[in-house]
Amino acid sequence: VQLQASGGGLVQAGGSRRLSCAASDRTFSRSVMAWFRQAPGQEREFVAAISWSGGSPVHADSVKGRFTISRDSDKNTVYLQMNSLKPEDTAVYYCAARSPGITVIHRTKRSYAYWGQGTLVTVSS
Numbered sequence: 001v002q003l004q005a006s007g008g009g010l011v012q013a014g015g016s017r018r019l020s021c022a023a024s025d026r027t028f029s030r031s032v033m034a035w036f037r038q039a040p041g042q043e044r045e046f047v048a049a050i051s052w053s054g055g056s057p058v059h060a061d062s063v064k065g066r067f068t069i070s071r072d073s074d075k076n077t078v079y080l081q082m083n084s085l086k087p088e089d090t091a092v093y094y095c096a097a098r099s100p101g102i103t104v105i106h107r108t109k110r111s112y113a114y115w116g117q118g119t120l121v122t123v124s125s
Helices: 026-030
Strands: 003-006 009-012 017-023 033-038 045-050 067-072 077-082 091-097 119-124
Touching: 003 091, 017 026, 017 033, 017 091, 017 119, 033 067, 033 077, 045 067, 045 077
Parallel strands: 009 119
Antiparallel strands: 003 017, 017 077, 033 045, 033 091, 067 077, 091 119
């Protein structure tokens, strides 16, 4: 069972980037999926999460109105569209999944049993 994150890179402030997280197992179509990020020297923090049905997306206050989480169940993929990027958005972004069948969205790291390898997003000023 793997989560493969991709889409990171260097982007100028004000620009956009879309991250993808592909799940290797279709059981994740029944999982709450989330994105977290970790900046150098800081704790990993919640960014956004979405239910297995694609409804009820939740976003951290720091990204609300700029980032949007979505999922394509047919492709077994979750996306994070990031607009109006700021230098403080620079971090390694991780996708994560709760165990299949659990429907509650949580913002805490320990609620997520499965993690991708992370993809680095660098926003230059």
